[in-house]
Amino acid sequence: MSSEAHITRSEPSVYVYEAPIRLWHWVNAFAILVLGISGYFVGSPLPTMSGEASDHYLMGYIRFAHFAAGYILLVGFLGRIYWMLVGNSHSREIFFPPFFSPGFWSGVKHELKWYLFMAKEPRKYTGHNPLALLTMHFMFVWGMIFMIFTGFALYGEGTGPGSWSHNLFSSWIIPLMGQSMDVHTWHHFGMWWIIIFAIVHIYVAIREDIMSRQSIVSSMISGWRNFKDDGKIDDGR
Numbered sequence: 001m002s003s004e005a006h007i008t009r010s011e012p013s014v015y016v017y018e019a020p021i022r023l024w025h026w027v028n029a030f031a032i033l034v035l036g037i038s039g040y041f042v043g044s045p046l047p048t049m050s051g052e053a054s055d056h057y058l059m060g061y062i063r064f065a066h067f068a069a070g071y072i073l074l075v076g077f078l079g080r081i082y083w084m085l086v087g088n089s090h091s092r093e094i095f096f097p098p099f100f101s102p103g104f105w106s107g108v109k110h111e112l113k114w115y116l117f118m119a120k121e122p123r124k125y126t127g128h129n130p131l132a133l134l135t136m137h138f139m140f141v142w143g144m145i146f147m148i149f150t151g152f153a154l155y156g157e158g159t160g161p162g163s164w165s166h167n168l169f170s171s172w173i174i175p176l177m178g179q180s181m182d183v184h185t186w187h188h189f190g191m192w193w194i195i196i197f198a199i200v201h202i203y204v205a206i207r208e209d210i211m212s213r214q215s216i217v218s219s220m221i222s223g224w225r226n227f228k229d230d231g232k233i234d235d236g237r
């Protein structure tokens with residue numbers, strides 16, 4: 001984490017998440033909700049309906065929702081990478097956690113204790129706390145890359161050889177993983193990886209909002225982190 005991410009002086013509020021990050025966060029969360037629900041039904045389809053499949057086209061609509069949300073996820077992620085290059089220091093946090101800073105790992109230890117109700121005082125950070133950063137990097141950033149690569153590899157099977165998704169993804173990912181069914185299985189497994197991240201993420205965001213005496217959920221709406229007491233701040237240093 002860059003030094004700006006730690007609170008070094010008492011300020012009642014700090015601007016952290018710029019508008020493109022906030023917009024991306026909520027669009028991305030919505031896309032993942034649609035992908036999770038539609039993907040689940042792709043993997044476990046509803047019982048067969050009577051009549052011609054093309055008349056009701058149920059699985060067709062479910063797959064369409066999945067692919068449309070898949071494109072939104074991809075474009076959003078590329079936009080997020082662009083903002084990593086041009087945004088403020090917080091926009092780079094989840095991509096480059098400061099693994100080589102000893103302060104970072106002692107922060108991770110402290111947050112683990114805090115989440116397990118074994119530490120008395122919350123530490124305050126302008127950006128993400130070190131444990132959040134670690135899970136956002138490994139579970140979310142790498143999880144997203146994995147889902148986009150495997151998702152477009154499966155998509156390229158439908159669009160066929162010569163299409164951009166087939167050339168860019170299917171042509172090497174499918175042989176690398178074995179065959180189409182293996183990619184399905186890994187892509188399906190990836191869904192549960194992302195769902196576990198999302199459940200824990202939403203739980204801790206609400207928990208920290210209540211317990212850590214700094215704004216959390218509203219920071220992803222307004223962009224500002226507000227500190228809720230007299231300015232006595234412990235950032236672990």
Ligand code: HEM
Pocket residue numbers: 032035036038039040042043044063066067069070071073074147148150151152154155156184185187188190191194
């Ligand atoms: C967080 C993101 C995503 C989640 C949670 C997700 C979830 C799933 C799940 C659970 C399946 C069923 C796998 C199976 O059991 O066979 C699936 C299939 C599929 N997904 Fe995704 N997916 C995501 C992203 C994407 C993206 C970005 C694309 C790109 C367009 C994509 C394209 C596909 C395709 C083509 C299939 C196979 C459809 C079929 O065989 O009818 N997915 N997805």
Ligand code: HEM
Pocket residue numbers: 021025028029030032090091093094127128129132136140194197198201202205216217218219220
């Ligand atoms: C009701 C749903 C959600 C709420 C209330 C929520 C809340 C938040 C909050 C408050 C933050 C900022 C945390 C901090 O300041 O340290 C944040 C960041 C983040 N959230 Fe969520 N979130 C939700 C859904 C999701 C979902 C579904 C995902 C993806 C699976 C997600 C991925 C992220 C990521 C990657 C960040 C880091 C943003 C960045 O620095 O670029 N969130 N979320």
